[in-house]
Amino acid sequence: MTDDTMAFLHQLRERGGEDLLKDLAEAVLQKLMDFDVDNLIGAGRYERSDGRTTQRNGYRSPRGLDRAMMQKLIQGDWIDAHDNLALVGPTGVGKSWIASALGHKACRDNRSVLYQRVPRLFEELALARGDGRHARLLRSLGRADLLVLDDWGLEPLDAAARHDLLEILEERYGRKSTLVTSQLPVDRWHEIVGDPTYADAIMDRLVHNAHRIELTGESLRRARAKSAITS
Incomplete structure (x- = not known):
């Protein structure tokens, strides 16, 4: 102590x-x-502790996100403007961590924030459809100032998921902001939605007013493993 x-x-x-x-x-x-902006973009000592992981390996890598852009995102003007944000890149480069940082900052600025992993969200919506909570859950997803959809595109959407996602985005478009993280580049999102008509409608509401950031570099998890081996 x-x-x-x-x-x-x-x-x-x-x-x-x-x-x-x-x-x-x-x-x-x-x-x-x-949050130190330099750490967020990998320019210094990166540290995160969530009860499972702590990293202080001095790992530095170009991430496709410069200091000026990170400062702009942290200020939250894009949320006030009801714009969306797409963070794409391979696994382990920090998409979810940056999304979490921006979500925490939005909370600090008295904005309402809701975080959902996309696979789990559609499971919950399917369960809610059967027990009477579906409409209420959709309303809650539409109300948050910032909705974070993490791990978008891990698996194709079925008909129910397509319909639910369109309902959520229709309610939010031009009124609220949505942040999406994905391993897939934006030009492959249509194939995840599946149905061309739904895909056009969903992409129009999700990507049309979105800031797009492609993160690059070695996986932080892989870098940590290498550091552990060499230390």
Whole structure:
């Protein structure tokens, strides 16, 4: 236990806890949101800790995302303008991590954010269709200021998923922002949707007003494994 932790516990006992718990919440939020832009784009020490992973290997790689672009995205003007964002690139280059960082920043700026892994989302929608929650779930997906759809394109959509996705995007288009991460380049998204008519309608609402960023470089997971072997 660190000296800072001990000091906090002593203050918590002496002050009755309520004010200090508020201070703690603010401190935790600040810690979560103090993202160094250089780290986000791989220009320095990259560190992430989620209970499973911590990296401090000095890994640096061109990612297809420069500092100016990252700063612009963090400011969130694209969310205010109800634009979308597509982050594409091979597995392990940091798409989900950047999406999470932007989502956390949007929360800090008092925007509502909803995160969904696409495969799990369609499973949940299928279950909701059978137990009466379907309409309510669709409404919640349409209301968030920022909807993060992670891992889009891992498998083709069936008819129900196509219909649900179009309903979600129709509700959000021009009113809210959607962030999509995918291993597939945008020009292959039509084949994931399948039906040409649905594909045209979905892509028009998802890509027409989207900022597109293609991330490149070696997988962070692979780089970490190499670092572990050589260290």
